[in-house]
Amino acid sequence: MLSPHNFALPSDRQAALRPPRRTMKRLCLGALAGLAGALLSGASLAQSEDPATPWNWSDDTVFNAVNQVRAGKDLTPEQWPGGARVAVLLSFDVDNETVMGLRTGEVSIGPLSQGQYGHRVALPRIVKLVDDEAIPSTFFFPAWSLKIAPEQAALINASGDHEIAVHGWIHERNTSLDADTEARLLAQAMDTIEEISGRRPVGYRAPSWNHSPATLSIVREMGFLYESSLMHDDRPYELVQNGEPTDLVELPVDWILDDAPLMNPLGNRYMNPRDIMQVWIDEFDKAWEEGTLFLLTLHPHVSGHRSRIVALEGLIEHIKSKGDVWFATHEDAARYVRAQAGMD
Template identity: 45%
Template sequence: MPELSPNPWEWSEPEWRKIVGRARAGRPLRPASWPGGARCAVTLSFDADHETIPLRDADQSPMRISQGQYGNRQGVPRLRALLARHGVKASFFYPAVSALLHPAEIRGVAEEGHEIGIHSWIHEANTKLPPGVERDLTLRAAETLEKVSGQRPVGMRTASWDFSVDTLAIIREMGLLYDSSLMADDDAYELLDDGKPTGIVELPPEWIRDDAVYFNMVRFSALRPYTPPSAVEEIFRAEFDGAYAEGGIFLLTMHPHIIGHRSRVPLLDRLVDYMKAKPGVWFGTHAEVAQWCKDNAAV
């Protein structure tokens, strides 16, 4: 296909249909029921970015880097303790550089039965990379995570959910079970590639169910945290209540250096208590949820 015009109104129908058809949502994969006859699935995830956000931006500021290190020193230990207390397994998505900086952490997380997922090399923006670089970095990241953690990743989440026009082909080449970067539904669905089923499960996240949009701050910008923990807890509960009412998935994305602060961990503790108190709630890792959906889709 020839190079696209910079003016979208000049695109032909085949051109805009091709764009829309990349990594399209296919058949829904919501099962008739969850393991043990549960009504709803809950899957918690933590993007252990740590120091990679400033590194990605070529920011050498010790202050910014220290904010990321907080995730390793305080955030992850608190979260691991919380998960152990509740008997819940979660999915931890690591940039490879985070794993190399904190090998004992990722090994400990894996040894406790949590899932390790791919989350880029150094939190790079895929859509800004030269051709071919995304594939190289993703393959290297998967190898690094397996070597450091002892666990072979079966799923990935692109950094900042920056899913490029090449990402799906890389996922297919790697033979991954699932992706968790796209947002076409509330519940799991099969990814289509140019209209053709891929067999890959998409576990859709959403900015509404992400701690960073409520709590993040960048000093030299207009980005300031504006939401108290109680309000975030109210939003997350409402999202869970909707998933519970519909018999679907509640997928929550968090970051150790953000949710791991003293004033914020309690909201997650209360949220897990709230969800566990409901009858018929199954907690699974992303890999467990994706496999169950793939094997037990109602249609």
């Protein structure tokens, strides 16, 4: 089976989008050097402890497992810009064809048609809504999603208000990759998105919201401003790796604040979009009471359908009626909390 990690462009576009070899070599070597201790530690633990009997693990094994990536200091500022009570971050994972058949290598025309709906119909509908409502938003792309339909970048960039960030190469399952391959794919994704969008991404969201033992070291090596894949908190916080602060901002996600698990009409968890809207409203109201952060993740190929976008429309109406809100891109929020916490 053809590996989706190695899908190629037509030859006339390969040269323009090929990541510089020096960039990839530097990244891979740096990431691997940083990972050596952790991976060797993991290998030795695997030899001395039976992974099938965690009830017999030593204290060191348990602490080493949970301390790989943890939440550090809370980065919630005393107040948000303009005296706002809560920050609202809308993010869109523009997966399209990458999750509708490409990432597994099991290509099927029906699912791919759903992926094309994402950039052909749904993304324009989503962008029109946030532009009409003057809401800066962040769009996370697997690089291949943007390569298939590069016009998406111009659509998002037209207002000058939004951010394009990186969400992997082909929505690969990064937790199943070796460190070298994971680093190579992220380097390719960064260079490709920069080439198409005109600006190098500063934010990272892992495919499937998970980290391999290598992911955080690779992300740090690449110099990202923020990460947005993990669920240690409802508030922005600093990531800690093996007990050491990383100087990297985490903007946390959560499955209840994601449309995909709850709007799959073929799944047994399907909910009416209007019911999901009420869940999101309740989440926002609590964030407003606490004076913290409300971060929602949507997928255009999911929420961009006519009967589902009503959930986002209703949520926006409620948020605006509440007032004292700062709408921001993930980049703007990360820069603000860093500055307020004295991290710059």
